[in-house]
Amino acid sequence: MKLLLVEDSKRLRDSLALGLRKSGYVVDLTGDGAEGYWMATHEQYDVIVLDIMLPNMDGLSILTQLREKQVNTCILMLTARDKVENRVEGLSKGADDYLVKPFAMDELLARIDALCRRSYNIRASHIKWGPVTLDLSKRTVSVNEAELALKPREYRILEYIAMRSGEIVSKSDIESRIYDDNAELRSNVVESAISSIRRKFDAVGHPCPIETRRGLGYLIEKA
Incomplete structure (x- = not known):
């Protein structure tokens, strides 16, 4: 943010x-x-x-x-x-x-x-998709109560896309909202972070809610 x-x-x-x-x-x-x-x-x-x-x-x-x-x-x-x-x-x-x-x-x-x-018109402190819970106050993500070990920036990316659920969020928008202007960004920094998030979901046996829309950006469907 x-x-x-x-x-x-x-x-x-x-x-x-x-x-x-x-x-x-x-x-x-x-x-x-x-x-x-x-x-x-x-x-x-x-x-x-x-x-x-x-x-x-x-x-x-x-x-x-x-x-x-x-x-x-x-x-x-x-x-x-x-x-x-x-x-x-x-x-x-x-x-x-x-x-x-x-x-x-x-x-x-x-x-x-x-x-x-x-x-983002979110009143509750949690966002849920089935067994996945995003705790906005504690800044944690869990699947069936097992917490994912997300890095702070990975959490912020997931949180940002989740708070805009139902919308396609562009790579450039994620860069501007999540990465400081002084940071030297690699061209694939967002893709790498999302790949890491997906691997951590895979490790607990649940698909990552982030979907890729080729040429457009990323999407989490509304629960």
């Missing part, structure tokens, strides 16, 4: 980016409000994490203009303002969630995970 983090404190920005990337997210970041607004209107993100106090363009102005432009990406506001009226203002302007500083990283991750599920 791909996030945009707009936070003016370099120390906090770098710390949050590190924690989010360790959790498997692809993160674009900036400390400038005007640049953050430009990025939000020129790239697709699953969630935008947006500070309120920013140079050149404040977070509430960014939020208001994004909603006016019909950018419907889920937005989580960060702020040091803890009064009820401050939270009400952000939510009334179209924010999806609100987190007051200081906060625990685990809480931020839980809120982002929930917003990612909302982005």
Whole structure:
């Protein structure tokens, strides 16, 4: 999943980016409000994490203009303002969630995970296909309760295709949502990861739910 983090404190920005990337997210970041607004209107993100106090363009102005432009990406506001009226203002302007500083990283991750599920109209914390269970909160995959030893990126690929079940997901879309822009991608990196996922399903005696559509991408049928 791909996030945009707009936070003016370099120390906090770098710390949050590190924690989010360790959790498997692809993160674009900036400390400038005007640049953050430009990025939000020129790239697709699953969630935008947006500070309120920013140079050149404040977070509430960014939020208001994004909603006016019909950018419907889920937005989580960060702020040091803890009064009820401050939270009400952000939510009334179209924010999806609100987190007051200081906060625990685990809480931020839980809120982002929930917003990612909302982005794909998924309310439950599990996706199931017969004996296969994808646990979105624990980030695990099991078949008949036997957990598959997927690498973090393999899990994210399976999760992303599963959250878009019923749609064909292109290779380039997977690359942009799962791999950081700074990563040097081999031409077959997605194919190799999916082959590894399939081998791990084969090892437990169950077919992998990911289907290949030649020349188009990958598909998991709706359960």
